[in-house]
Amino acid sequence: MTEPFSSPRPRGPRRAVIVGGGIAGLLAAAACRAFVQEVVVIERDVLPDRPAPRRGLPQARHAHMLWSGGADAMESLAPGLTGTLLDAGAHRIPLPTGMVSLSPGGWYRRWPESHYILACSRDLLDWAVRDRVLPGGGITVLTGTEAVGLTGGARRVDGVWIREDAGPARRICADLVVDAAGRASRAPRWLTALGAGPVREITVDAGVxxxxxxxxxxxxxxxxxxxxxxxxxxxxxxxxxxxxxxxxxxxxxxxxxxxxxxxxxxxxxxxxxxxxxxxxxxxxxxxxxxxxxxxxxxxxRSTVNRRRLYERARNLPDGFVAIGDSVAALNPVYGHGLSVAALGAVALRRELRRGGVTAPGLTRRIRRTVARPAGVAWGLATGQDVFYPGAVGRSPNPVDRLVSRYVNRLVETSTGSYAMAKALTDVMTLQSGLGRLVRPRVLMCAARGPLRPRLAKPPLTDRELGFLAPTSLAAQLGQDPASRPAGG
The missing domain is CATH 3.30.70 (Alpha-Beta Plaits)
Known part of the structure; x- marks a missing residue:
């Protein structure tokens, strides 16, 4: 590849290059900003200056939930984000109080708040992240620009090849390259071209x-x-x-x-x-x-669960990491993609704080810590998807079936136990790992089972019943007296 122009490595303080200017990329830029002289974000799209659709984000038209684990992570990286969203009309919905949900084990009760979600359009969320991250300085966004390869070798990545419009490729040097390109990431191929890798990839496709x-x-x-x-x-x-x-x-x-x-x-x-x-x-x-x-x-139909196991690869160069959908692209129905990206960016910042962008073993540690929330979300998604007819990738094995029976017991118990509902929501919001579900108190709750009877009807309030018409329908779905919010 020709090199008509080379952007020089800065002396002294360093440069990070982020591939992808979506939410994962901007959060990664926010995580890196304090530890380098310059952050350069490479983005193929033109990013709107208001909440509006963009060509490279077709999934924005579908439902997104930002669980409290991810929302808290985003707020720590982009202070004021929650307020910006709420001022623009987003909803802070308490959980499980503000959710009417039929689980595989029955209707969840609307217990007092233990967690929350932020609900809004994806266009609004993307704009709000840009609004909170970019004005802080130190970040340059190259829009209309495509990353086309990595530079360096099998021992270290030292930059990215980029192309603007139909022009020639040029090299931009970096001390750290973060791949936040999402499902379409070509980083595994780029690493192979450098003589590094391979990166093992696993998929589970339920055909969603x-x-x-x-x-x-x-x-x-x-x-x-x-x-x-x-x-x-x-x-x-x-x-x-x-x-x-x-x-x-x-x-x-x-x-x-x-x-x-x-x-x-x-x-x-x-x-x-x-x-x-x-x-x-x-x-x-x-x-x-x-x-x-x-x-x-x-x-x-772009919903395949795809996991790239960077943390297990033995022959990867220093100077390169991946976060967000580039590591774990998940069936969107579980709503974990945004939170995994945010928690990955927090992990990136935490490791940079330990010794800066030149610390020995930095990228190896980042890969391991980024993999933790990705692994939890992967287990939650594929642990269910493998059981659907026609799922491609792998069939459920005896361990899957045993774990599924245990999780079903937890879900059934949670419909009548606040303690169990809180434990499950700790994990679903990615505020705890899967180990939360095998602690002694959870095991005892599971053995005891639900403390309250199963609800026969959806737990609707009188005001919510007013959304339903005609009156006969509202009467049919009238509130189950046992469903009123209560602790216990």
Whole structure:
């Protein structure tokens, strides 16, 4: 590859180059800023200066949840982000208080708050991250620019080849290169070209398709609205189908329907509502029947679980790490991608604090620490996806089946035990690792089982019942007296 221009390595303080200017890339830039002279972000798209769609982020049209573990991580990297989001109309939804959810073990009770999620459109979240990170200085974003390879050798990466528009490639030197290019990352091939690697890759593909649409929320549902979700149950056999409503800014609902191979939703108008009514409970479909559609139906099938095991590769050069979807691209239905990216950026910053960008063994340590939250999210996603018919990648083995039975017991117990619900939510929000679920108190709770009877109806408040019409339908779904929020 020719080298018509070489951006020199700075003397003294150092330079980090981030491949990808999405949320993962900007959070990585924020993590690096205090430890280098300059951070350069390479981004193919043109980034809008307001909350707006961009070509390289088609998944923005589908539901995203920012669990509290990820939200807290983002706030630590970009102080003021939560306030910016809330001021722009995002919702802070307490968990499990603000979630109406049918789990494989039954309806969750709406216990007092132990965690939370931030709910908004992806366009708003991306803009808010840019708004909080870029004005801090020290970060240069090269938009309309594509990374096309790594420079250096098998022992150390020392830069990136980039191309702007159709021009010649040029080299930009770096002491640290962070791959945040996401699902489309070509870094494993680039490393092979340097004589490094290989990086083992594993996939689990349940054939999930997503169909999403924006609705205007019914009158009275635009403030303090819960998340509504009807989860799949792999134990039932057949495809897993899910329906979710997430309140977003400007009095709107973002509705995402998903189904595994053989049970996918479509963009057909009538079929969309039929799918929503045909999952394990018709609640979401009944809510949509009285909401105004504001957008077309967007469909995607880019949902394969893909894990690149950088932390296990023995022949990787110093000076290179990956975070976010470049490490673990997950089935979006579990909502962990954003949180994994944020926690990966926090891990990057933590290791840089230990000795700076030139510390011996730095990138090896970063790979290990980034892998921890990615591994938790991977286990949560694939531990369920492998059981759906037609899943490709691997079949469930005896250990998978044993773990699945245990997790099913935990979920069933959580429908009637606040302690168990909190333990599960600790893990789901990525605020604890999977080890949280085998602590003595959790084991005792699982042995004892639910302390309260299973709910017969969705745990709706009187105000939420007002979203449902006609009156006969609201009466049919009327609140189960046992479902009122309570501790215990």
């Amino acid at each position: 398709a997503y169909a999403s649409r924006i609705y205007r929320a019914p009158k009275g549902a635009d403030e303090h609205c819960p998340v509504f979700t009807i989860q799949a149950d792999p134990r039932r056999g057949g495809p897993g189908q899910i329906a979710t409503i997430i309140p977003i800014e400007d009095g709107r609902w973002l509705v995402s329907l998903s189904g595994t191979r053989g049970g996918e939703p479509s963009a057909d108008e009538a079929a969309y509502l039929d799918f929503a009514r045909g999952v394990r409970h018709p609640l979401v479909g009944q809510l949509l029947a009285h909401a105004e559609p504001l957008s077309d139906i967007a469909v995607t």
